[in-house]
Each structure stands twice: as structure tokens, then as C-alpha cells.
Amino acid sequence: MLEVSAVTKHFGNGSARKTVLNGISFSVEKEEFVTLLGPSGCGKTTLLTIMAGFQSPSEGEIRIADRVVYKPGPDRGFVFQDYALFPWMTVRDNVLFPLREKKVPRVQQEKRLAELLRMAHLEGKEDLYPGQLSGGMKQRTAFIRALAGSPDALLLDEPLGAVDPQMRQQLQDELLMLWMKEQKTVIMVTHDVDEAVYLSDRIIILSSVTGRIEDEVCISLPRPRQRLSSAYIGIKNEVFRVLQRSCTRGDSASEDKTLQVS
Ligand SMILES: Nc1ncnc2c1ncn2[C@@H]1O[C@H](COP(=O)(O)OP(=O)(O)O)[C@@H](O)[C@H]1O
């Protein structure tokens, strides 16, 4: 469904040239939930924005359903770290934005809006502005806006980064529920190991030292996952080991090797 082929990204020129991504390749199946995990600065956002079509790779290509990505399109929904809602628009106008862009008929717009508001427990909030919503409501509005145009893939960049830990776990469950109901392919960026293990079918761990994929960890535990089970803790430890390995190659090129442990 989504194919990342030998994607390399350099920034800067001459001696200031920095290779952030170095020949990254992987594919994602339809309806798979994949997480890109790695320390801050390893290139997760860069890779996701290339997938979204906001910037192009220096080398390599990305294909979605066999079409090469070269600009943003309605086949991909995107949620940024800071919600990215339009503050001057109500919940209704934010959520309907992608449908109006696609010139979906009015009646269908209203039907989809009602369905999404119900799914995200936002009924009755449609006339509020983002500034009048709690952090969790803003986040859920951003999710349903990304889902509104029925994209093939949802690209999420640390979508829960701005919410407090307790709300975060609740939103993780809501994200899972939306994913199961809407059956989307999800590619999510996070630097939170627990979040990655709780949510994903597969975790792709990037190295900030090499700019390559360090390793992948597949997770077949049934959902909802039990954070205190020994299988869950075992997988978390395995992911930590891979992350540790990716950070300790003794290359001074990596600048920020801090990991957030949750
Ligand atoms: N437009 C840009 N110009 C120069 N360097 C950039 C640019 N965008 C990102 N970088 C650098 O690329 C590296 C990876 O950034 P980013 O993809 O944001 O990492 P992550 O999301 O994993 O924290 C960082 O060192 C960052 O400074």
C-alpha cells in the first residue's frame, strides 16, 4: 500500500551538508499501524513530511497505492504535533475543510460530520472554536479532520506530544478505536517507547547516527494491550535495547541522543 524506496535526505551544501536520512526503505501494508521511533533529531519528522509530500527526498521515492508522492494529496491525512487546527474556524468548519476542498456534496458533508463527531465524542461542540476546547478535544478534532476526507493513509507526527500523561493514555485508546473503526493505514512518529508498543503492529526504529533503519520490531499482542503483562514489558525492553544500540555506535555526528523514557 505504501512503499518507501531508498529515501535519502541531505540538508545544506558543501562542507555544511548533513545527511539526515540515508537510504531508508520499508513498506507498509493496508490497514497496518506502523510507528517510526527514534531519538529526537533522527529524522522522523523529515521522513513523514516527505511521505506527506511537503518536501521531496534528495534521492529515492515514495509510492502510495503505486502512485509516486510528489505533493500533498487527499489520499493522505496528516496530524501534526501541535494539533494544526485553524484557530479562526469552528470545529465544524475545521472538520469539513477537507470535504469542501474535495467539493463533496452538502448532504454528504453533513452526514460525514455527524458520524465523525459521534465517533470522537464531540457532539454538541461543533460551533466552538479551538481556543474553547480542552487539549483532548482539540486532538480529537484534529484526528477527525484528518479522517474526514477518507484518506488511504493517516500520517501522525507525535500527535499526542502536547497532552499530559493521563490524558495521553486515554487518547491512545481513542486513537486505537478510530483506527479500528475506520480501518486506515497509520504511520505514526513518536519518541515514546511505551506509546509505540501500546499502539503499533510494527515499530521501525531509526538511528540518528547512521540515518538508517536500525531494526524493526513486530508486535502481535492482542489489543487492548496489558501494560503490566510480562509479554508487553519484554517487548518494551527489546525496543529499548535496539534504541540503545542505535545510539551507541560512537559516531560524533549524532547530536541529540536523549530518549524520553515513559
Ligand atoms: N529544513 C531543514 N534544514 C536543515 N536542517 C534540517 C531541516 N529540517 C530538519 N533538519 C535537521 O534534520 C534533523 C532531523 O530533524 P527532524 O526530522 O525534525 O527530527 P525528529 O523529528 O526525529 O526529531 C535535525 O538535525 C534537524 O535539525
Ligand SMILES: [Mg+2]
Ligand atoms: Mg519531529
